[in-house]
Amino acid sequence: MEELCHWIDGKRVKGTSGRFADVMNPATGEQTGKVPLASVAELTAAIASAAEAQKGWAATNPQRRARVMMKFGALIETHMDELAELVSREHGKTLPDGRGDVQRGLEVVEVCMGAPAMLKGEFMDNGGPGIDLYSMRQPLGVVAGITPFNFPAMIPLWKMAPALASGNAMILKPSERCPSTSLRLAELLQEAGLPDGVLQVVNGDKEAVDTILDDETIQAVGFVGSTPIAQYIYGRAAANGKRAQCFGGAKNHMIIMPDADMDKAADALVGAGFGAAGERCMAISVAVPVGDETADALIERLVPRIEKLKVGPYTSGDDVDYGPVITKQAQERIKGLITSGVEQGATLVKDGRDFSLQGYEDGFYVGPTLFDNVTPDMDIYKQEIFGPVLSQVRAKSYDEALKLTMDNEYGNGTAIFTADGDVARDFASRVNVGMVGINFPIPVPLSYFTFGGWKKSAFGDLNQYGPDAFRFYTKTKTVTARWFSGIKDGAAFNFKAMD
Numbered sequence: 001m002e003e004l005c006h007w008i009d010g011k012r013v014k015g016t017s018g019r020f021a022d023v024m025n026p027a028t029g030e031q032t033g034k035v036p037l038a039s040v041a042e043l044t045a046a047i048a049s050a051a052e053a054q055k056g057w058a059a060t061n062p063q064r065r066a067r068v069m070m071k072f073g074a075l076i077e078t079h080m081d082e083l084a085e086l087v088s089r090e091h092g093k094t095l096p097d098g099r100g101d102v103q104r105g106l107e108v109v110e111v112c113m114g115a116p117a118m119l120k121g122e123f124m125d126n127g128g129p130g131i132d133l134y135s136m137r138q139p140l141g142v143v144a145g146i147t148p149f150n151f152p153a154m155i156p157l158w159k160m161a162p163a164l165a166s167g168n169a170m171i172l173k174p175s176e177r178c179p180s181t182s183l184r185l186a187e188l189l190q191e192a193g194l195p196d197g198v199l200q201v202v203n204g205d206k207e208a209v210d211t212i213l214d215d216e217t218i219q220a221v222g223f224v225g226s227t228p229i230a231q232y233i234y235g236r237a238a239a240n241g242k243r244a245q246c247f248g249g250a251k252n253h254m255i256i257m258p259d260a261d262m263d264k265a266a267d268a269l270v271g272a273g274f275g276a277a278g279e280r281c282m283a284i285s286v287a288v289p290v291g292d293e294t295a296d297a298l299i300e301r302l303v304p305r306i307e308k309l310k311v312g313p314y315t316s317g318d319d320v321d322y323g324p325v326i327t328k329q330a331q332e333r334i335k336g337l338i339t340s341g342v343e344q345g346a347t348l349v350k351d352g353r354d355f356s357l358q359g360y361e362d363g364f365y366v367g368p369t370l371f372d373n374v375t376p377d378m379d380i381y382k383q384e385i386f387g388p389v390l391s392q393v394r395a396k397s398y399d400e401a402l403k404l405t406m407d408n409e410y411g412n413g414t415a416i417f418t419a420d421g422d423v424a425r426d427f428a429s430r431v432n433v434g435m436v437g438i439n440f441p442i443p444v445p446l447s448y449f450t451f452g453g454w455k456k457s458a459f460g461d462l463n464q465y466g467p468d469a470f471r472f473y474t475k476t477k478t479v480t481a482r483w484f485s486g487i488k489d490g491a492a493f494n495f496k497a498m499d
């Protein structure tokens with residue numbers, strides 16, 4: 001069993017707190033390693049040395065920092081299969097999905113290769129007599145990234161690439177369930193030329209997070225995880241005067257209009273509902289067909305597709321559609337929620353509770369589960385299940401489907417399947433959700449746009465990646481400069497226009 005470590009000052013460093021968390025292979029249920037949980041002292045030392053390293057990094061010109069991103073991107077591509085294997089071993093997702101996890105992170109690194117264009121300020125000459133104005137974007141200093149288990153490559157890359165390209169140092173605290181990918185990415189960044197100490201990967205739990213939130217050196221916190229923790233972190237970071245953006249959970253609805261292509265809608269629902277065992281913040285967990293005919297037509301198409309799904313270990317390569325959920329506790333919680341759905345009156349069309357795989361009986365698998373006639377008062381509707389469970393809520397009209405989506409406390413992603421451009425346009429314009437798909441089930445925006453939900457799916461300002469990331473990780477300074485040729489002597493006492 002491997003003893004994992006931290007990445008401090010450019011080296012793999014063993015933990016000294018004496019506290020560890022188990023790292024599992026969810027496909028087999030075996031423990032593969034133990035990860036150290038940092039103490040306050042370990043974290044404080046890592047932050048202090050990041051602050052020293054940041055000075056030189058901030059003084060490095062943006063093109064040179066961007067060149068590190070270019071080499072880093074090339075190294076990620078060269079090591080794609082190795083990184084995907086690390087992702088899948090600790091998370092359980094299939095290898096093609098593991099490669100997708102790395103790829104969607106790489107795309108953000110690619111945007112950061114052009115960081116100098118995003119970091120330029122503005123200039124106005126002759127803003128007044130002999131007066132020029134210019135603004136500059138400067139790094140914040142030491143910032144922190146705290147990331148969830150479900151995208152062990154993509155989300156750490158969303159955090160580290162724009163923060164580092166902007167001239168900050170970063171303390172990255174990855175999920176203790178999937179720590180290995182972040183450690184390997186840190187090694188690749190060093191190989192790409194990142195100076196030691198600029199990225200510190202510190203593993204840990206609440207003790208490490210609270211130390212980050214209270215430490216005076218840390219200027220900003222970027223968090224991704226569940227809503228209760230997002231809300232907690234946002235509150236504590238903001239109370240300590242830090243900039244914070246905290247992205248939380250989701251309950252994503254897909255509306256299916258009677259004029260939709262039903263086969264395409266069913267394909268989309270199966271992929272978006274069961275891919276990665278439903279452990280995506282952009283997974284579709286609620287299907288909302290409009291009208292009973294649409295609902296019946298959808299069930300008729302979903303059932304055979306679900307029956308064909310192959311669930312298994314990532315080591316089966318391309319032969320599996322999705323793998324296990326992350327832990328035994330998650331498996332039990334999901335099965336418990338399925339039972340609650342039955343008890344509360346939903347129609348269980350497909351039951352994944354008894355799923356078992358020969359040779360992998362100890363893996364954390366849940367079979368694909370489909371409910372019909374779900375209502376908003378049921379726990380399976382109210383809670384983020386984060387498992388392979390799709391709930392169908394029948395709506396009588398488009399307005400009822402839209403209202404259901406809008407009344408939900410989460411607002412990460414949503415989609416509509418329709419052949420009517422007017423309805424699609426109305427939906428995109430009115431719905432109070434951050435990312436919208438039209439005949440597109442998982443509308444994670446390209447890295448040149450930005451990613452972020454509304455309502456209880458995000459706390460704080462600005463989105464992740466794209467132009468917003470450079471705004472989040474820099475501060476604007478504006479200079480008003482005057483040169484005195486042709487200016488008369490004499491003090492000015494009024495706050496007047498420059499002209």
Ligand code: NAD
Binds near residue numbers: 147150226
């Ligand atoms: P989580 O909230 O349990 O953990 C996220 C991070 O917070 C981890 O690094 C963890 O160590 C830390 N943490 C956990 N409990 C803590 C506590 N009490 N105090 C301080 N820190 C704590 O989330 P998870 O289970 O790893 O990830 C799944 C969740 O993330 C889902 O809710 C999913 O929807 C959400 N998610 C959201 C987005 C988004 O962009 N909105 C993206 C991916 C995942």
